Amino acid sequence: MARGLLFVISGPSGVGKNTVLNGVLEERKDMFYSISATTRPPRRNEVNGKDYYFLTKEEFEKAIENGELLEWALVYDNYYGTPRKAVEERLDKGQHVIMDLDIQGAAHIRNNMPEAILIFLLPPSREELKRRLLGRKSEAKAAVEKRLAYLEKELASIDRYDYVVVNDILENACRKVAAIITAEEARADRGYWREQFLT
Amino acid sequence: MARGLLFVISGPSGVGKNTVLNGVLEERKDMFYSISATTRPPRRNEVNGKDYYFLTKEEFEKAIENGELLEWALVYDNYYGTPRKAVEERLDKGQHVIMDLDIQGAAHIRNNMPEAILIFLLPPSREELKRRLLGRKSEAKAAVEKRLAYLEKELASIDRYDYVVVNDILENACRKVAAIITAEEARADRGYWREQFLT
Numbered sequence: 001m002a003r004g005l006l007f008v009i010s011g012p013s014g015v016g017k018n019t020v021l022n023g024v025l026e027e028r029k030d031m032f033y034s035i036s037a038t039t040r041p042p043r044r045n046e047v048n049g050k051d052y053y054f055l056t057k058e059e060f061e062k063a064i065e066n067g068e069l070l071e072w073a074l075v076y077d078n079y080y081g082t083p084r085k086a087v088e089e090r091l092d093k094g095q096h097v098i099m100d101l102d103i104q105g106a107a108h109i110r111n112n113m114p115e116a117i118l119i120f121l122l123p124p125s126r127e128e129l130k131r132r133l134l135g136r137k138s139e140a141k142a143a144v145e146k147r148l149a150y151l152e153k154e155l156a157s158i159d160r161y162d163y164v165v166v167n168d169i170l171e172n173a174c175r176k177v178a179a180i181i182t183a184e185e186a187r188a189d190r191g192y193w194r195e196q197f198l199t
Numbered sequence: 200m201a202r203g204l205l206f207v208i209s210g211p212s213g214v215g216k217n218t219v220l221n222g223v224l225e226e227r228k229d230m231f232y233s234i235s236a237t238t239r240p241p242r243r244n245e246v247n248g249k250d251y252y253f254l255t256k257e258e259f260e261k262a263i264e265n266g267e268l269l270e271w272a273l274v275y276d277n278y279y280g281t282p283r284k285a286v287e288e289r290l291d292k293g294q295h296v297i298m299d300l301d302i303q304g305a306a307h308i309r310n311n312m313p314e315a316i317l318i319f320l321l322p323p324s325r326e327e328l329k330r331r332l333l334g335r336k337s338e339a340k341a342a343v344e345k346r347l348a349y350l351e352k353e354l355a356s357i358d359r360y361d362y363v364v365v366n367d368i369l370e371n372a373c374r375k376v377a378a379i380i381t382a383e384e385a386r387a388d389r390g391y392w393r394e395q396f397l398t
Contacts (some may be wrong), residue, residue, distance in 0.1 A: 120387070125397040133309070135359055163385045164392035169295035183382030186362045186375055198324040 002191050004032075004091040005111060005184055007098040007190045008106045009177070011121030014153045016167050019104035019120060021100060023174035028181060032090040034099040037063065040078035053083065062125040071101070080105070096181065110160060117184055119177060120161040124168045126151065201390050203231075203290040204383055205312060206297040206304045210320030210377070211350045213332040215366050219320060220299060222373035231289040234296040236262065237347035252282065270300070270307035278303070286339060297382065302356045309359060316383055318376060319360040323367045325350065 012018045024031055037053040039060050048054045062077040065067055072081030082099060087099050090097050090112070103110065107118045123129035129151060133144045158164060163180050167173040210216045213245065224232055236252040238259050247253045254262070259278040262268055271280030281298060289296050308315050322328035328350060332343045356362060362379050364373040383392050 073396035122392060122396050124279075124395065127397075161387045163382065164387045165385050166392055166395040168395070176381055179378035179381035180385060183362065183376055186318075186364050186379060188357060188360045188363045193321060193365055196323065196365040196367070197254060197321050198326075 001094045002031045002195060004095040004191070005181070005182065006091060006108050006116040007107070007119060007184075008097065008101050008116055008123060009098060010101055010103055010106045010161070011167070012129060012154055013121045013147050014125065014129050014136065014139075015121050015176070016132070016173070017121050019169060019170060020165075020177060021098070023170065024098070024177045024181070027063055027069060027174070027178050028096070028184060031096045031098055031181075032086070032095050034082060034087050036080055036099070037069070037102075038078060038080045040080075046069045055079075057197070060178070070112060073102075073104050073107050073108070075102075075104075083108075091170065103154050103160075107157070107160060117163070118155065118161040119163045119165060119180060120154070120158055121173065121177075122158075122164055122166045124166055201394060203292065203294040203296060204380070204389070205286070205290060205308070205315040206295065206318060206380065206383075207300050207308050207345070208297060208318045208320060208334050209300055209302055209353070209360070210366070211322065211326050211328060211353055212346050213335065213338075213383050214322045215331070215369065215372070216299060216320050218369060219364075219366060219372045219376060220297070222369065223297070223376045223380070226377050227295070230295045230297055230380075231285070233281060233286050233296050235279055235300075236268070236282055238278045239279075240265070243360045243363055254278075263341045269311060271302050272301075272307070273346060274301075274303075281308075291352060302353050302359075306356070306359060313342045313368070316362070317380070318362045318364060318374065319357055320376075321357075321363055323365055338394040 009017060009021060025031060033048065035053055037060065038054050039055055039057050042048065042054050046052065066073055067082055068079040070084040070087055072079060087097050106118050110118060126148065130144065130148060133147055149190050163172055165176045183188065206218060208216060210281055224230060225368055234252055235247065236254050236259065238256050241247065241253050245251065263271060268280040269283040269286055270280060286296050305317050309317060325347065329343065329347060332338050332346055364372055364375045383389065
């Protein structure tokens with residue numbers, strides 16, 4: 001059986017990544033969403049094992065040592081990483097996996113798994129991203145500026161991505177990400193057609 | 200403005216290529232269907248300028264001489280080819296073009312326009328193709344055998360294609376071809392996102 005496909009989705013905070021992801025996963029219930037591990041404290045409403053695996057610093061560093069992470073990074077004193085086992089198991093079984101990573105994590109995945117398919121979710125404009133960030137009650141003004149500055153870094157690394165989807169209207173963005181998944185399944189070199197074409 | 204994308208769709212007689220094409224064009228009214236030219240006599244119900252441009256042998260050979268064809272071939276004493284001008288004009292205007300070519304024509308297009316996107320439409324099985332061909336009243340038994348033999352040639356050249364879509368259920372096949380078009384538009388290197396992301 002052909003191996004599952006690995007999709008990585010990145011995009012600035014405030015672009016609506018979670019909403020797009022949920023929409024896509026609603027449509028593609030056959031896919032596995034890979035939950036990241038982190039040592040940062042959970043925010044209100046965040047659930048362990050759903051939003052993140054919340055680990056202690058010691059647990060995380062042991063996971064690094066044991067090679068249990070597909071990629072990891074230290075961001076402002078907090079570790080973030082992707083548990084390897086669940087992802088590899090699903091891919092081996094032929095299931096597609098999707099994960100939500102920042103540009104650094106996506107670059108690591110690209111290095112370790114060159115067959116990964118990288119999708120960048122972009123806001124319609126800088127202005128619109130600012131509006132969306134300011135609309136979030138949780139976001140302090142200073143944090144908004146920091147996120148906008150980071151967008152420039154993200155734009156500079158967009159060439160590493162296979163696809164860019166502009167999240168203008170939510171349904172459009174979901175439809176486009178779902179179309180990318182469908183098209184990648186139909187790529188001749190993925191070989192899925194061999195399983196569908198019965199001699 | 201970014202140039203339009205060129206899609207080539209191939210597949211054995213009886214696979215349902217025209218039905219899939221019509222379904223896709225119904226959904227993507229912004230696309231241009233490139234009509235082939237031929238010197239073979241029109242069949243019943245075929246309309247000049249809709250199904251084909253029906254040319255005389257002299258007209259066709261003059262078009263070849265004048266470089267007016269993007270690709271052409273002589274098949275069993277009949278010429279088939281793709282008029283260049285309409286296709287180039289649409290692509291230059293940023294419009295996508297789709298054309299229906301056999302494996303030979305698709306290979307010529309791949310040579311002349313490496314950026315073309317090649318899609319092969321496959322029946323679910325050899326048996327099912329045979330059933331569909333025998334279901335056509337117009338098809339003689341001997342012709343069916345010839346078409347099935349040709350399928351083997353087509354299968355041997357499938358590696359030249361970017362995508363393979365198995366036409367099991369019509370709606371699925373239409374949805375998949377439409378998804379391929381959407382995904383290709385979202386490919387980072389096509390640059391369409393630059394037109395959608397306003398600074």
